[in-house]
Amino acid sequence: MEHLDAELLSLLALGESLGTDTDADHLASCLVCSETLRGLQHAVHIATLDTAGIELEKPGSQNWAAIHQALGLSPTLATDPLTQPSAGPLSHRRSQPRRKRP
Amino acid sequence: MEAAASHDWDAHLDHAFAGGDERVLAEAYRRFGPLVYTLALRSLGERAAADDVTQEVFIRAWKSRTTFRPEAARLPAWLIGIARNAISDALSARSRQRHLEQAAILLVAAPVSRPDAGDVEEVADRLTLDEELEHLGDPQQTIMRLAFYEDLTHDQISSRLNLPLGTVKSHIRRSLTRLRTRLEVEHGTP
Ligand SMILES: [Zn+2]
Numbered sequence: 001m002e003h004l005d006a007e008l009l010s011l012l013a014l015g016e017s018l019g020t021d022t023d024a025d026h027l028a029s030c031l032v033c034s035e036t037l038r039g040l041q042h043a044v045h046i047a048t049l050d051t052a053g054i055e056l057e058k059p060g061s062q063n064w065a066a067i068h069q070a071l072g073l074s075p076t077l078a079t080d081p082l083t084q085p086s087a088g089p090l091s092h093r094r095s096q097p098r099r100k101r102p
Numbered sequence: 103m104e105a106a107a108s109h110d111w112d113a114h115l116d117h118a119f120a121g122g123d124e125r126v127l128a129e130a131y132r133r134f135g136p137l138v139y140t141l142a143l144r145s146l147g148e149r150a151a152a153d154d155v156t157q158e159v160f161i162r163a164w165k166s167r168t169t170f171r172p173e174a175a176r177l178p179a180w181l182i183g184i185a186r187n188a189i190s191d192a193l194s195a196r197s198r199q200r201h202l203e204q205a206a207i208l209l210v211a212a213p214v215s216r217p218d219a220g221d222v223e224e225v226a227d228r229l230t231l232d233e234e235l236e237h238l239g240d241p242q243q244t245i246m247r248l249a250f251y252e253d254l255t256h257d258q259i260s261s262r263l264n265l266p267l268g269t270v271k272s273h274i275r276r277s278l279t280r281l282r283t284r285l286e287v288e289h290g291t292p
Pocket residue numbers: 002003004026030031032033034
């Protein structure tokens with residue numbers, strides 16, 4: 001039995017509508033091809049994941065204090081960075097995320 | 103607080119970190135500390151254990167900054183790698199401990215999953231793939247960005263970049279396979 005073309009599987013994983021009825025039948029019955037497609041789809045899902053809505057928990061301030069002390073960092077960095085909305089000296093050097101124009 | 107993406111983490115910060123700029127460590131903690139902490143919390147289930155891992159990750163990262171090569175890696179993905187190691191160390195230490203205590207329930211290798219563990223893992227994976235995408239070089243990277251973020255078909259990419267269809271398809275196949283493999287390696291599955 002011949003498996004589906006690897007290029008076809010990649011394009012299917014990207015959501016393109018391609019392939020014949022025969023290809024679809026093969027995919028439905030072949031574990032190897034459907035497993036490959038699932039892996040590629042997962043990679044697409046992760047690469048295009050919108051992380052904006054996912055909530056994270058903030059580590060408590062004792063964590064930064066411990067790191068700061070263990071590494072003997074400069075006293076000017078003693079304040080927990082997570083209590084500051086944006087790091088002063090670096091923020092102006094960071095580029096803004098690109099926005100597509102509507 | 104919301105998950106941080108890596109797209110606005112500039113490469114110059116990677117170089118400054120490798121060069122020993124402590125402010126970048128603080129900035130990395132501000133941006134990725136919550137992700138590391140939440141990953142650890144979801145895997146280990148206890149705040150005290152997640153605290154330990156979080157501290158361990160940033161202390162380890164700073165101490166081994168000279169082994170971080172900004173030309174070959176990105177700091178967000180590198181931190182995630184350290185975090186995964188630290189979490190896995192904590193899990194095996196715990197399972198040894200349980201064994202010693204002859205606990206009735208042996209921990210299996212898989213971390214205790216919470217219902218929302220998947221989301222956080224995926225944010226971490228996204229940072230890993232962002233790095234892998236940058237490793238692709240061109241035209242592969244441009245092709246994949248057009249497919250992922252502008253939702254173009256291979257036909258449209260071929261016209262946009264003036265590349266033969268066969269070339270575009272073969273780049274897509276190899277790049278996507280590489281991304282899939284990177285995720286598998288990251289999670290220790292063949
Ligand atoms: Zn097959």
